[in-house]
Amino acid sequence: MRLNCTVNGEARQADDVWAGESLLYVLRERLGLPGSKNACEQGECGSCTVYMDGTPVCACLVAAGQAEGRDVVTVEGIADGPVQQAFLAAGAVQCGFCTPGLVVAVHDLLARDSAPTDPEIREALAGNLCRCTGYEKILDAVRLAVQR
């Protein structure tokens, strides 16, 4: 099938898409956007989090066909702003494999709630696994992004 969707503000098209492909596969393998990471393929780790019509989703759990006509924003399409800068300054980045998904998740959290409490942050990010940082600095990054 042919897939039409908007990705990071641009109209994109992919041909010969197999119905069983995931949106993550389309982004990484067909559209040259490997920023969203392929880490579990079962919606457990959050590393592939992208926006679809403004809602954060695990791109690995979205069938390519479901993205038809939708508006997708990946980590590459989020303006390099306070969230990314806060991750850097707070030391919330280590190996970097979970980071793109977390950047999208935090971006979404702060869009919904400009002053989340600590428990709200922990809950909001509980679907994004990180094996390196110990999470504390990610919390610091969110607080810092709020200040900015």
Add this chain to the structure above:
Amino acid sequence: MTTHAKTPVDPAPSVPVGGAVGRPVDRRDGHAKVTGAARFSAEHHYPDLTYATMVHATIARGTITAIDTAAAVAVPGVVAVLTHLNAPRIRPVRKGNIVRDLGPSVSGTEVNYLNTDQVFWDGQPIAVVVAQTSVAANEAAPLVTVTYREQQARVDFAAEQHNATPAKGDLTFAGTKKKGDAEAALATAQVSVDLRYTTPGLQHNTIEPHATIAVWSGDHLTVHDTTQSTDASHKYLAWRFGVPAAQVRVRAEFVGGAFGGKFAVWPGTVIAAMAAKAVGRPVRLALSRKAVSRAAGGRTASTNRIALGATRDGRLTALIQDSITHVGSVGGLLEATSSPARHLYGAKNMLTRQNLVEMDLLPNTWLRAPGEAIGSFVLESAMDELAYELAMDPIDLRMRNEPATDPTSGKKFSQRMLREAFEAGAERFGWADRNPSPRSMRDGEWLVGMGAATAYHPVLRLVADVKVRLSNDGTALVQCGFHEMGMAAATVQAQIAADALGIAYEKVRVEYGDSDLPPGPMAGNSNQTATVATSVLAACAELTRKVTALARKTGTTGQEPAATLRAAHTPFLEASVGSTSRLGSLRSQGRFLATFLKDQRWSKAARGAQFCEVRVNADTGELRISRWLGMFDVGHIINPKTAASQLRGSIVMGIGMAMSEQTLVDPRNGRTMSAGLDSYYLPVHADIPPIDVAWLNEPDKSMPLGIIGLGEVGMTGVAAAIANAVYHATGRRIRDLPISLDKTL
């Protein structure tokens, strides 16, 4: 002095010349990572790239009698299906000499993949499908049908333990260590405990699964690999494929976490290179999460007897630890679970013994603090139990047994500030507020407990070749094939080089993660920072001597180095430590041995005091960790921001080990059941309390810049601190990890 790790966040740190070391500068690769621009091993593009998926054996031991690939070959887009019947022949794994060449030591297993009809574990790759797309390869792989002649397999650790035999050990770790007569001393001790602890297997579950892109150009091989040992890995591949090492290049600029799981060369790497050779096109073999659990080893399970005898005033008279761990029939390593017991407390009589049982499972491998993660749970839980037998504060018991010299080797400590760590930690944590009686502290429906444990990880230094170039535009380039798996290794070496050269931190560029660079050490055993720093400092000192001499000639003494180079019309100056020529390699071996022997003069380690507070729900048994403090004795800290993250991340991995992580193996057939993140439970954001980490920041004077590696020590003692706190909260001892809900109910 106590330095607080909660450094104020400095949005734009300005780094004064000469003041980079010790400053919390941001990591250098951070921007590429937060914007999605960083390219990990599976993300390099090659025209004509093909995609491979492995087929895994579904028996634990036996022989392949037939393998039918017709249905897989017929899937549109499939380029080739390789099995032991048609795959390229490669050389078998070579046994090696660890001093001469680490190459053979990185062999994850001894199996000659796709060159044998023998199956040694459930999950062993026995075929590979190469296709135009990964979708086609994934569709075709399950269509390969295999017939086996099965043999009896040893897959149930509990049932196989009686077959364990004493381990030999090696140069760095003896299988058995004895001092005095520990059993006799235990029998006559005034107070004693004799206990059994078990720990399950663990998986690394780095967020990045293992992946390889292999590209042949004639008989030159380039491999983008998820590895923490580019040098050993390229030598290993050169041997297996029968080409000179100079013709194999292994690259790993970004590695998405490793923790020991990417030290060995696992089947995926070899099979990707083999497949690329067979199809004459570049091959990408990116393992699924499930495939990682079947084709890349994890930590062994363990069963441990520990017995402690003491006088009534808490002096240890006997310390016995007898551990059983497993290896595969085709590889695996001795997990040094007795390591903490041998070096922490001054018991008069000691017996520590490692026993191994061979099993038909995927060989085990290094996982963060191999040996110490398990050993510190065993020893530090038992110390807490003994303290209760003695009606003594558990920290006090530890301090009463602080040795003056290493309890096993008798060597002097290069540095040992465990007492200071416990004192500073106890005060900061509020240990004095603890009512020592079990089940005595309560907050509504929550039983509150506090626990402590000692953290311990030995120091290892390997050898690194380094080249440093200083240019007349004021920049410097440091080249070394070390590894960046998230620790901020390049950031830290840039800080060190900047100060050593007397130039601005921002002017130093670092190249790493490539076997074409001067060979660096593997990144493991917390060695890398000190190992590379040793050579960076030596190369920078040599460069500085050259600049000083040139400055004298040109009359530019006192000016910045670049001014001297410009005055002398010299575009750049270089200095190297080591070279890859035949003579240079021999010299590197000499340097390794000299450093190793020098370091052997002392007992060296990273140490710390772990403190935690837990809450256990009186009705449901739910266990929550409410507070944490790790107070560490880890030498001089080069970068407080990145060091704190290393320690904190380690503690969280320890929390996972204590509370939820376990490799589940089906005892009937040896299949890993915890093969996804839905069945292997990692701690998540909502599980983790604020974690306070701090350090004493006293340099170890026997180490370059006083550095002690800190990548692993944070994980040690964590499980014991939690188990001890759970006992304090509930009055219940949990001696079998993980501390799951069924055990606290």
